[in-house]
Amino acid sequence: MKLIQLFACAFTLACVQMAAAQQAIVERIQFPAGQSGTTINASLTGYESVEYLLGARAGQRMVVEMFPSNPSTYFNIFAPGNRPGQGAAMYVAATNGLRFDGVLPSNGDYRVQVFINRNAARRNESTNYTLNVRIGGAAPSQDFADGLSGGPDFWEVFGVSQSLNVRAAPSTNAQVVMGLLNGTVVRNMGCRRSEGRVWCQVSQVGGGVTGWAASQYLREAAAPSASTRPAVDSANVMRVAGVPSDDVLNVRSGPGTGNPIVGALANGDPVNVIGCQRAGNTRWCEIEMITDMRERGWVAGRYLSAAATSPPNSPPAVSVQEQACLRAVTIETNNPDVVLLGSSFSQAGTEVLVGVGPQRAPWQCIAYSDGSTTRPMSMRN
16 A cells, blocks of 8 residues: 555656646746846747746837747747637747748737757757847838839748648738748738738749738738749659559649649659649649640649659659658658658659658658758648
8 A cells, every 4th residue: 555655656656747847937027127138048948938038018119039949949939818728829930930020910928939840859859049139229111013004013931840821811810822942932912900910912933822921021022024934844843643543633724622723644744833822621633734835734743753854653752852851851750660651743842741750740851952851740640
């Protein structure tokens, strides 16, 4: 009986210690006298997190940027009245980047939550980070003009860690209609303020999806030249792969299953990839069929594999970018049982999906032409 009680006490103590370790530390940010910002240097381990409170007024501009030693370190910003687990974040660095620059929507205490992503936290990884926080005066109220009214004709995406969410409306609550990688050039359709930040309506060059993106990740760009479009027989030629043997890959007039079918492709058919984008939860690629007519359409990107020189009936070759992601996922998961699930090409980078283990758990990374990659991320967390 005493032995059982001893184990029970030890187990209870361990649980209490774990709960204490995971309890967020709350600290109020105080700016030095005469200054409008401050810099915080701190560290975290495992499931530890810190919530920084900062009082501000509606209409003020707040800038929060973080420089962590561990790339799995992120922050969320909560408006007054919301907090982790009790309301949606107004800004999520994991999807929007490690720099927030926006106009605050209301008076009160804003909460900046700093934490380690779950994948790294469960491995008890640590991080050292620098957090810069600044509060400015009221932001200008005017909207930005589109190209026809004197504004830029084109924007270039920059400063995002993965991809820039483009939404159906100028709101963080609106549906994500596609994702754009760094370096992607889009047409400027005009900008306006909503939810304390500037949103810009953008559309793909040459047509396609139109949506709204946060302006802090857009900068003025020159018009894309015809030479930026991939040429037939270039490295942008890919082959259809992974379609069931008794089926075909539908080619549609636009990115989404709601668009009419304009053609069909079979495994091994070569196509010239114009570019890819995310529509909902699916990556769609605009392709040009390598035929006399050069017909164009849209296909699901997971059925394309870089194999420009492979014969039609041979297994698709693995590109340099796909090989780089396979290696990166093997190192990240410490599991050599990895397979290529699919890849989606764009001029800014190649999104690669990798299956891990016997259940083929999906992981994602973005690879570049020089063989470098982003840190792989689990698609189940």
